[in-house]
Amino acid sequence: MGLIDDARAGRLTEEMKIVAEAEGKTPDFILRGIASGRIVIPRSPYRYTRSVGIGKGLRTKVNASIGTSSDIVDVEMEVAKARTAEANGADTLMELSTGGDFLEIRRRVIEATTLSVGSVPLYQAFIEAIRKYGAGVDMPEDDLFRATEEQAKLGTNFMAIHTGINSICIERLRRQGGRFGGVCSRGGAFMIGWMLHNQKENPLYREFDYLLEILKEHEVTLSLGNGLRAGAVHDSTDRGQIQELIINSELADRAHAAGVQTIVEGPGHIPIDEIEANVLVMKRMTDEKPFYMLGPLVTDIAPGYDHIVAAIGASLSSAYGADFICYVTPAEHLALPDVEDVRMGTITARIAAHIGDMIKNNDRQKDLDMGRARRDMLWEKQFQLAIDPETAKLVRADRTPSDAEVCTMCGDFCALKIIKENIDLAR
Template identity: 40%
Template sequence: MSTQMERAKNGVITTEMRTVADKEGLSSEEIRLRVTAGSIVIPANHNHTSLSPEGVGLGLKTKINVNLGISPECANLESELAKVRMALDMKAEAIMDLSNYGKTIEFRHRLIEMSPAMIGSVPMYDALGYLDKKLEDITPQEFLAVVEQHARDGVDFVTIHAGINKETAQHFRQTSRVTNIVSRGGSLLYAWMELTGQENPFYEYFDDLLDICTKYDVTISLGDACRPGSIADATDGAQISELIVMGELTQRAWRRNVQVMIEGPGHVPLHEVVTNVQLAKKLCHGAPFYILGPLVTDIAPGYDHITSAIGGALAASAGADFLCYVTPAEHLRLPTLDDVREGIVAVKLAAHAGDIAKGIPGAAEWDRKMSQARQDLNWEAMFGLALDRGKPERYRKESSPEHQDSCTMCGEMCSMRLMNRIMDK
């Protein structure tokens, strides 16, 4: 079977393109043209039969991703599946399986079977446990075999840190960083390169990786191994040198009709967020930009869902296409169910704020309906329009006013109530 990009280039409008067009309110032909150009991707593995396809990229609604997965410290498969169900209930468009321990295949199979959302993974995380080898004993062919296992299972996109080659690593060594390499996959590959003296296998054997992606129509999400882990390290030489390599790999993938996303930085001061989006779009030829956060300050452990939402809203307004959620537990622990909910709400707020700024059709209309419901003092309509209905409904019940056409904040001095009475005369 051919890939979405190959069929788009051949003038074919696929079922997935039609589905995306219907969701976005655009023509199928416009979707096809943007898939051809690489400015949008439709991650849709042939083996993910429960998928409801989504488009990510230029002119489309900003999508969100939720990270989940089992680890050595928290290997409870059922608790992670509960988070999956919550993410799906809250309409997350993507879930990334970051499992790195235990029943990774079982978890991935159940996730893909139940999920209409697109599924991503980082095969590098799974390699050590899957192969049961020391890092330095793993061969390039074995790394690729793990990628193919994920693709065969039905993963729609894979994060591959192919941009940290020997040249990029040299730039990193010459850069005095506060937090070195904070990407888990990137640090593993850098360590493998240092231990073996070999080139990054995903860079050296990139054509073999493209063979796998072509076979299953898996989208490559080019991971940013050198993303900054502190605002002091943002937009430095290591990050930019890797971004240049990612741009070269993007064009190589497109020539093979493999769809590509570019992953973006983690910690970026507010005044550099727009610059980072523009650099990624320019150096990577307009490929969709998938960004973690960015977190605009380093001082708020326990509240990083807020710091990332600030950066995410600005990034989305500047053209970022896909936001990865950050939970209050970031840097501290594996997130609980409540942490996941808080993270999803924060990132959805950021995505929606960005969509308003980008002029995405229908985005501002949602806000207009909420404003009208507020003016009408229509509480049920407000709850129905709320991003997360449960919390405002609970607040209203916990503090019930004497008059139902007001709240306990203003009571009889409610401006909406007063203006409705005066304007209705």
């Protein structure tokens, strides 16, 4: 029995109770959200996982992605990155290695965290085919399903699976005359190459019911991958992207009907004037299933600062209704992220998620508390309320004021202190 089966039968599980308490909702609210497909709680029968709810009416969740590359395979660094993401408040983790021993790396990462861990089985299947046969296009179809089951048995909680790329999507790309930024998704690129070389339909689409059997057996949450997401703002909301969303929306309904918890992924590079439309269209097409926004990046010309670019897009996405955002680090488009990049990406994305929740969920109590703490110059209270207390403490300690009530920005001429000494404006 899966979580959807429990919810449909009216059975409250421990995960539902934990999420309800964390979110300030009733257990029945969570149960009804899961039964309708509007809330998911990734879990696994193979490991303990911190229960986190993703979906309508809940706090926007942040995912941190880690993993090796073909150039850098350092398992200890990936373990450190996983621990750093959890320590800095990530809600979930995706392990996306493309170099080294895939199963051993994932096993080590899973052992190092209590977060739900996601993966992309397609990476393993294609790269193993390259190693074995010399080309990913020679991958046997069954390897996609084998990799999915192998990773599920390790305790992987959710998987991004590129089911929505089919022959219709590829034809749409051709008919629209190509793209300015190409295809930025590794999974999308792998699958398109395989389909064109073999002149076959995507096995993950064609054999979707078989895929659902595997996911249901191992209680894996399906994250319908966005393989045709825009890799440049000039490609956003094009026909290829929308075609894939249509397919994934239909598959999401089939997955939910089969009792598989489902998330739908969204596009990556979007100018800010198209974010609201993307969220509204996705929510409408999927009957408000959880929306996982990848970024989005709202300009293409800020390498080294893409964590800031993504935070702008993510805050708007959250405000308009996105439920789940994937962090972007300062290393995006430049290099494999290191531990510090992961820390910075996680904190920046958490800021964006909170900004969105202030609008979407009218969640402004902490900001009210911070305003009062600043008014009253209560420094320890300010640190407690800060998203990153340690950095705030370090900055203040590095430039210690002569008057402990104020900071060195205004010093003797602190507006808050002047007002406090002359009039009581507390409320």
